[in-house]
Amino acid sequence: MNHDSKHASSPAAWAAARRSACPGLVRVVAARDGGLCRVRLPGGLLLATQAHAIAAAALDHASGTLELTNRANLQVRGIRAGSEAALTAALVEAGLGPSISANASADLCAADELRNLMLSPLAGHDGAALVDTTALAAPIVAMLQDEPRFAALSPKFALLIDGGERLAALDHPHDIWLAAASSDSGECFMFGLAGCPADGAIGSIAATDALTLIQALLHAFLDLAQPGQTRMRDVVATHGAQAVLEKAQEHALPPIARTHDWHRPHVDLALRLGVHALNSNTSYIGCQPPLARLDAATLHALATLAQTHGDGTLRITPWQGAILPNIDNGVAQDVLESLQTLGLIADAAHPLARTIACTGSAGCAKSRADTKADALRLAANLPPHVHVHLSGCERSCAAAHRAPFTLLAVAPGAYDLYGHGTENNLVRDADTAPFGHCVARHLTIEAAAQLLKQLPAQRPRSTSDV
Ligand code: SF4
Structure with a gap:
């Protein structure tokens, strides 16, 4: 990758050079039960209107079966042969594709696959968080799509930005992760490579340098990756994390402080399910479909609950569930019962x-x-x-x-x-x-x-x- 990809002539050429069987918005892959399309949701954010559009498209062009992934994405299963392009078009029309002006499907495919960004499902809603990471999501995705060289990244290459919320997936490995922390000079981000916050950090930066750090690390990865090395763990195994940081110096790496003895506070994963207060007026409600599968009618109903009683948004979680934020406390128990009536699980003790x-x-x-x-x-x-x-x-x-x-x-x-x-x-x-x-x-x-x-x-x- 450090030679062929770096000097390829166009993003489309880079994209073509990547070999991937990963499903995406454009790349509908064959599975035993029909075509499979992955709808990437940067930060897990899904508007209720988009959820309705996915449910409708799943009925129009597929079996109506949907599933939630452990990267907080959503997949449409059982796509009928010959309906792939129509499904993709319906999802792009709903605003579920990347924000690019190009019409070429190769560019759309590559841009779509670069959007592997995970945030806490409570990002922007949790008063206990140190940093509101929702403000970072759009600039990071734009940076990934605007730099032609980054089209060489694997569709699996994934980033995590943890704002210090009380609910977060801290044990899912990412190629690059950042986690908010407090320092003497204010909020900062701890960061690490090829791992997760539970492993401990290799350094810290000022909170305002997050975008610059990620950009420099991505360039360093592409500089050092040998052919066939598609993930940061491959490069770290070959060269070590220190070599990645040294290479990143050539790409405007911001000032880094080395860290010792930092540990991200544990979270209570029971908070992913049930009713939990956001403030004195509103709560969020977490739920999950059994074994990550739901049908189109259930997704329609979930979206309608978010529109009727919440703020019209859903957050898909890395535990293959969903959160409805900003539910008025006066109706939270009623909404919880509605979710359970739909067959969704909202109790962490439930076997499923x-x-x-x-x-x-x-x-x-x-x-x-x-x-x-x-x-x-x-x-x-x-x-x-x-x-x-x-x-x-x-x-x-x-x-x-x-x-x-x-x-x-x-x-x-x-x-x-x-x-x-x-x-x-x-x-x-x-x-x-x-x-x-x-x-x-x-x-x-x-x-x-x-x-x-x-x-x-x-x-x-x-x-x-x-
Ligand atoms: S883990 Fe399961 S879904 Fe994944 S490839 Fe193996 S059998 Fe298939």
Whole structure:
């Protein structure tokens, strides 16, 4: 990338040089259940009007099945063959595409794929935050799209800006992350490469230098990346983080203070669900569809609730759910009941709030089991406080974070159980290392439920109480 991409002649050439099977707004990829389109939502922000448009397009051009992702995006599944362009056009018409003037589909595709920016779902709403990061989102996305060289970035290259809100995903790895903190001279951003705030920072900058820092680090990444190195972790593994910072000096890196002993305060992930006060007048309400799937009618209803009782916006969360902000306190309980009537989960203790599963064999040819159906069966017998992840293969699409327990499919209805912090150490190889240690092999769902009852529950890393 440091040679070929750097000297490619146009953004379209760079985009063409990137090999990706990632779905996007333009790049509708084939799946077992039809075409798959990913609607990127920078910062997770979704207007209710846009949610209605997605629901309508999903019915007009696809099966009507929608899913929320662990990067706070939304996907349309089951797109009918021949309807791909019409779906994309409907979504762009709703303002869900990148803000570019170019009409060429290659440019639209590349610009769309650069918008992997995660904020707290409470960004701009949480009085406890140190920095309102919503003000940074648009300039960052514009910078990514305006610099032709950045079209060489992988569609998976992702940024996190944490404003210090009381609710944030702190254990999802990002190529570059910034986290607000207080210093003697005012607010600053801690930052790190190829990791997450839970890992600790490599430096800090003034809060006003966030955009300049990201720009310099992206140039440094592209300078140092060898062919085939698409993520910051590849470059850090080869050169080290210090080399990235030194290279960034050639690209107007702002002054950096080295940091020691900074730890981002933990968050309570139970705050992602239910009613929670924003101020004396309004609350936000968090909910999630079972196993991240909802139909078009439910999305329409969710959007209508946001328009009727909230501020007409939704925030998609990295826990595959949604938040309705600015709900009047006088109607918050009624709205909560409406969400539950729709089949949405709003209680962190609910078994399906502690169970995640990838698409599984119903929609993914790589899957060795029907993980969604098996997850529903497991949830019916899931012990209290246990969090579990079912994965159809080693790619772990459903979990960006380190799940306490993972059931990895080995055959239809059969799983190996992995855990972090468990005592048995039967297997630990490169493919399964992110899942922890192998606890038991070839379990049925019923046997897995029994075994999970006997093991000590492990908590997700960024939570203090779920
Ligand atoms: S984890 Fe594997 S089986 Fe599951 S959706 Fe991803 S690629 Fe398919």
